[in-house]
Amino acid sequence: MASLKTMSDNAAYRKHYRETHIGSAYLGQAHLAFAVIFSLGGIAFCISRLESVQPLEWLTIPLAFLYANLVEYAGHRWVMHRKVPGLGLVYRRHAGQHHRFFTDQHMALEGWRDCKVVLFPAILMIFFFGAFAAPLGLLLAWFATANVAWLFVIVALGYYLNYELLHLAYHLPDGSAVQRLPFLKRLRRLHHAHHRADLMAHANFNITYPIGDWLFGTKR
Ligand SMILES: [Zn+2]
Numbered sequence: 001m002a003s004l005k006t007m008s009d010n011a012a013y014r015k016h017y018r019e020t021h022i023g024s025a026y027l028g029q030a031h032l033a034f035a036v037i038f039s040l041g042g043i044a045f046c047i048s049r050l051e052s053v054q055p056l057e058w059l060t061i062p063l064a065f066l067y068a069n070l071v072e073y074a075g076h077r078w079v080m081h082r083k084v085p086g087l088g089l090v091y092r093r094h095a096g097q098h099h100r101f102f103t104d105q106h107m108a109l110e111g112w113r114d115c116k117v118v119l120f121p122a123i124l125m126i127f128f129f130g131a132f133a134a135p136l137g138l139l140l141a142w143f144a145t146a147n148v149a150w151l152f153v154i155v156a157l158g159y160y161l162n163y164e165l166l167h168l169a170y171h172l173p174d175g176s177a178v179q180r181l182p183f184l185k186r187l188r189r190l191h192h193a194h195h196r197a198d199l200m201a202h203a204n205f206n207i208t209y210p211i212g213d214w215l216f217g218t219k220r
């Protein structure tokens, strides 16, 4: 077995991360299942609350999608790659752990348990949803209509799930079946470039669709 001295920095960090951050009871499959059930369950509930949606109310979907894309961009660019007081945990998890675990030379997971370093922890997921999506949904219900609020929450949950699934797909080993999807190949290349040490703080901050990167001129 390779000793720590003969291991590459990346292999040594991966070993250290697995030993110190992934508990013996952790199951990547359960983590992924929680994200999927939390999002799809929420979406199903919100759909059941919609009542005769008016044409103008459907506009919520593209607007909320654009909003989510810009939140993703801003969060990744200015919170995950910069120390913001009070949000140090997010910075440490992303810049300190995710980017050390996955470098442009070592982008692939090596088993289900490595999902821990890709997916948001369940507690952060509930925090972000409670702190950002739910209050805005309530404001929309107050200032607009209940349908607009439910549609907004549907998009927020759907966007979040899409983010997690795409990010996970980018970190699957080369040759995985999902990577045959043509749009996935292009998006994956953008994210791989983002994992380059010289680019990570400067380019390709959208994990999903590069709308924010295109608007701010940071697409590489
Ligand atoms: Zn990544």
Ligand SMILES: [Zn+2]
Residues within 6 Å of the ligand: 076, 080, 081, 094, 099, 194, 200
């Ligand atoms: Zn990053």
